[in-house]
Amino acid sequence: xxxxxxxxxxxxxxxxxxxxxxxxxxxxxxxxxxxxxxxxxxxxxxxxxxxxxxxxxxxxxxxxxxxxxxxxxxxxxxxxxxxxxxxxxxxxxxxxxxxxxxxxxxxxxxxxxxxxxxxxxxxxxxxxxxxxxxxxxxxxxxxxxxxxxxxxxxxxxxxxxxxxxxxxx
Amino acid sequence: xxxxxxxxxxxxxxxxxxxxxxxxxxxxxxxxxxxxxxxxxxxxxxxxxxxxxxxxxxxxxxxxxxxxxxxxxxxxxxxxxxxxxxxxxxxxxxxxxxxxxxxxxxxxxxxxxxxxxxxxxxxxxxxxxxxxxxxxxxxxxxxxxxxxxxxxxxxxxxxxxxxxxxxxx
Numbered sequence: 001x002x003x004x005x006x007x008x009x010x011x012x013x014x015x016x017x018x019x020x021x022x023x024x025x026x027x028x029x030x031x032x033x034x035x036x037x038x039x040x041x042x043x044x045x046x047x048x049x050x051x052x053x054x055x056x057x058x059x060x061x062x063x064x065x066x067x068x069x070x071x072x073x074x075x076x077x078x079x080x081x082x083x084x085x086x087x088x089x090x091x092x093x094x095x096x097x098x099x100x101x102x103x104x105x106x107x108x109x110x111x112x113x114x115x116x117x118x119x120x121x122x123x124x125x126x127x128x129x130x131x132x133x134x135x136x137x138x139x140x141x142x143x144x145x146x147x148x149x150x151x152x153x154x155x156x157x158x159x160x161x162x163x164x165x166x167x168x169x
Numbered sequence: 170x171x172x173x174x175x176x177x178x179x180x181x182x183x184x185x186x187x188x189x190x191x192x193x194x195x196x197x198x199x200x201x202x203x204x205x206x207x208x209x210x211x212x213x214x215x216x217x218x219x220x221x222x223x224x225x226x227x228x229x230x231x232x233x234x235x236x237x238x239x240x241x242x243x244x245x246x247x248x249x250x251x252x253x254x255x256x257x258x259x260x261x262x263x264x265x266x267x268x269x270x271x272x273x274x275x276x277x278x279x280x281x282x283x284x285x286x287x288x289x290x291x292x293x294x295x296x297x298x299x300x301x302x303x304x305x306x307x308x309x310x311x312x313x314x315x316x317x318x319x320x321x322x323x324x325x326x327x328x329x330x331x332x333x334x335x336x337x338x
Contacts (some may be wrong), residue, residue: 009185051249104172130321141330152299155317162312167282
């Protein structure tokens, strides 16, 4: 099947917001999604964006029954590790279910890897959910390693009142 | 004890590189450190920096026996989550052993939290090592939660030949 992979622009935010929700629903975590199309427009497409996006798109003739032609996406941002320096973090990778098994997910991830290497990054990082065994197998086939397991990493977060309190001098 | 917390500048990179190595030695992971002072200078203090830093400094009269007055640091960068949007990631938090127990680590983390909130972030993320029980207790006292445990997160990485291979179209 024909598809194109291209940089996301502000007009894609409606579809990115839709697919973020689809991904969260797939993971049964949709109650955690607070982000809106407007947040994505402001945060990704103003000066000093907080993230970048890429879109997988199919021709009109392959559109979904709901009329969608934007059928996959990845979000990423540049990060840093004190051991090895420049890194790229892939925050999301998603392809709509009916378009899976065609290499589109791998093509999206490959694009993030290309962009990362071009920016001098030596590492592509991301989170895999324990429950998504198929995703993990996909990532291992690409030669990725599970740093949490190798080094005993715990991913921690401070938010809400705890964050406000922490910020008090 | 008097100390100041301030934004890092390019002249701090020598001390940041020294303390990155001290932190890795403390964690018995120094073999993994490939970063140099020059990397830090280029990546943190040119246009579009990959990270930001803050420094804890003591007056000359409290300098270490090796003459150091820069005795702690944190590195951070802005990141993004598809659930909640703007986030700040604290890559390192370190205070030299003889200066611990004086609130300097908390002051550094508090500054990262302040800067994150000012930039519209709703979340401060970081990695805690399984083996550092004292650090984890410190973080839990600040109200942080262990997202790896709560959601089954696996922190994954693709690097070296695997990354080069993935980037092939």
